[in-house]
Amino acid sequence: MSEQVKPAPGQPTPAQHTQGHPAQGQTARAQGGDLDLAQRYGDALLPVFGTPQKVLARGAGVHVWDTEGKQYLDLLAGIAVNALGHGHPALLAAIMKQAETLGHVSNFFASAPQIELAEKLLQLAEAPAGSGVFFANSGTEANEAAFKIARRTGRPRILALRNSFHGRTMGALALTWKEAYRAPFEPLPGGVEFLEVGDEAALAEALAPGDVAAVFAEPIQGEAGVRPLGTDYLQALRRLTREHGTLLILDEVQTGIGRTGHWFAHQAIEGLQPDVMTLAKGLGGGFPIGAVISYGPAVHDLLQPGQHGTTFGGNPLASAAALAVLGTILEDGLLEHVREVGAGFTRDVLALDHPLIEEVRGAGLLLGIGFRAPIAPQLATAALEAGFIVNAPDGTTLRIAPPLLITPAELDTFTAALPALLEAAAPEGEN
Numbered sequence: 001m002s003e004q005v006k007p008a009p010g011q012p013t014p015a016q017h018t019q020g021h022p023a024q025g026q027t028a029r030a031q032g033g034d035l036d037l038a039q040r041y042g043d044a045l046l047p048v049f050g051t052p053q054k055v056l057a058r059g060a061g062v063h064v065w066d067t068e069g070k071q072y073l074d075l076l077a078g079i080a081v082n083a084l085g086h087g088h089p090a091l092l093a094a095i096m097k098q099a100e101t102l103g104h105v106s107n108f109f110a111s112a113p114q115i116e117l118a119e120k121l122l123q124l125a126e127a128p129a130g131s132g133v134f135f136a137n138s139g140t141e142a143n144e145a146a147f148k149i150a151r152r153t154g155r156p157r158i159l160a161l162r163n164s165f166h167g168r169t170m171g172a173l174a175l176t177w178k179e180a181y182r183a184p185f186e187p188l189p190g191g192v193e194f195l196e197v198g199d200e201a202a203l204a205e206a207l208a209p210g211d212v213a214a215v216f217a218e219p220i221q222g223e224a225g226v227r228p229l230g231t232d233y234l235q236a237l238r239r240l241t242r243e244h245g246t247l248l249i250l251d252e253v254q255t256g257i258g259r260t261g262h263w264f265a266h267q268a269i270e271g272l273q274p275d276v277m278t279l280a281k282g283l284g285g286g287f288p289i290g291a292v293i294s295y296g297p298a299v300h301d302l303l304q305p306g307q308h309g310t311t312f313g314g315n316p317l318a319s320a321a322a323l324a325v326l327g328t329i330l331e332d333g334l335l336e337h338v339r340e341v342g343a344g345f346t347r348d349v350l351a352l353d354h355p356l357i358e359e360v361r362g363a364g365l366l367l368g369i370g371f372r373a374p375i376a377p378q379l380a381t382a383a384l385e386a387g388f389i390v391n392a393p394d395g396t397t398l399r400i401a402p403p404l405l406i407t408p409a410e411l412d413t414f415t416a417a418l419p420a421l422l423e424a425a426a427p428e429g430e431n
């Protein structure tokens, strides 16, 4: 199955992609060359993501390279996933050793890495006695499990926040604010209402009847443009949900695992312990794994034996990868590093004193540079051409979520380039 028919660079082969599925599986593969990988992507994959910006070939540390050999500084880390960057030796060693030893077992069996990871997460979460972990494979699945826990309270209503993002499967989608994501798939699981972030009176009123199962919230709304809920509102969420016997479910899929300079973002706030927390993204450092942590005995048995499950969740390979991520964050002192480096970068960006830069939001290394004009998409494109991977979650925000081990010097290269990138994205006088 070697790729014999490689076209010379710059010489795409005849456009086989216009002919639908090739009769022999080998035909498409035989085209080989890098230049038509983008076309083959379009032919072979469903168009849910739009056109990919580049085809990436490899990564090392905080850099990745595309198929044409161009190098990029990865300031997005696969959307807050590659916590240890690319090809980290500790992660590689853990995955290789576990794959050699025992890669997958069904949930008819347990494995030591799975148990060890659950124990470790409970410890890092400072979860009280009677807490427990369920492993999934992604963020949306972790939220599905949390949704089912909420339903098991027997209460019919669930609250989520405006601008929330909780994932794309039907339950998580029902909790997600954006109409364009939800509308094509209705009817979705019912009973979900959306609240204005920061409106404590509306929260109190919604909870008052005592029939709300849970409130779902992200401590920092990542997909909404890295927008922190704020200490006061988070504390109000905790106080009022507790008062009304409602579960507080924190979605830390993007904010967890050291991303904000704390193991979990809510730990930066005094007295803020959720009833359920969901995790994924950074947990496996690129190996797919998600987790749900339930806090204390009151939540522990809401999901009864047989009421939930997954084939892959918490398999030995994923668990070993996650243990390597957690171990490295701990051993390398990355929480403190993230706080320092993130604060330094924030200061440096603001010190540019650029008229288009309004603010820097977020915490640690989950940062949103907010602009006074809707230039973020063009800026992200200009940055990519200049060798920086960032993204624009909305028109006025550039999201920075690099590997946690990035150095100030590496971030400096981006700060130094930013004025010129802004000039390229928004030539003077054009906004």
Ligand SMILES: *Cc1c(COP(=O)(O)O)cnc(C)c1O
Residues within 6 Å of the ligand: 137, 138, 139, 140, 141, 143, 165, 166, 167, 168, 218, 222, 223, 251, 252, 253, 254, 280, 281
């Ligand atoms: C990315 C994300 C999800 C969904 O995670 P997937 O692994 O893509 O399913 C859910 N919640 C938040 C806050 C996220 O950032």
